[in-house]
Amino acid sequence: MRKQLLVGLASAGFCLATPSYADWTLNLGYHNPVNANLGVNFLYWGSQWNFEVGIGWAEARAKATDDADDTTGEKDDDEVRAAVAGDLNVKYRLTTGSVAPYLQLGIGAWTAAQVGDRSDADADLGGPFAGVGLMFGKPNIYAYAAYNVFRSNEGQFQAGIGFDI
Secondary structure: OHHHHHHHHHHHHHHHHOOOOOOEEEEEEEOEOOOOOEEEEEEEOOOOEEEEEEEEEEEEEEEOOOOEOOOOOOEOOOEEEEEEEEEEEEEEEOOOOOEEEEEEEEEEEEEEEEEEOOOEEEEEEEEEEEEEEEEEEEOOEEEEEEEEEEOOOOEEEEEEEEEEO
8 A cells, every 4th residue: 555655656746747748839810710710729739740720710699588479479499509610620841940831631610509498419520621831930939821722712811820838
C-alpha cells in the first residue's frame, strides 16, 4: 500500500512537472470557416500537416408559452434549440519557414439539436472546397491569406490572424 502510494505520488509529480505542448492555435478569420463573414478557428500546428476546425455561425434560442394559440386553439410549442455551423479542413504547408505556401482541402459542417415538444437532432456535412494560401509567421502569432474554390466553381478569398493558446 505504501509502495503504491509512493509510486502514485512520484508519477503525479513527474506528470505535473513536465511541460505539455499541444500545438493548438486560435485564429479569427474572414470567410474562415467558408461562407461565414467572421469565424473562430482552432488550428493544430504540430507539423507541416495542419488540422483546423472552425465555427462561423451559432444560434441558441428558447421559447415557452402557457396558453393556446388564439386563432387555431392549438397549444404553442415549448422548445430549447441550439445550432452551430462551420467547417473542417486540412492544410499542408509546403515549407516550414516564416512564409509558407499551403494547400487546403475541407468540407463544411453543421449540427443542431432541439429539446421540447418536438425534440430532434441533426448533423450534416456541406460541400467540399480546395484552395491555396500563404501562412506568415509562426504558431505564437501568424497571419494567413487563401483562395478557395467550391464544387460549383465559385471562389472565395479568406484571411485571418491567429496566436498560440
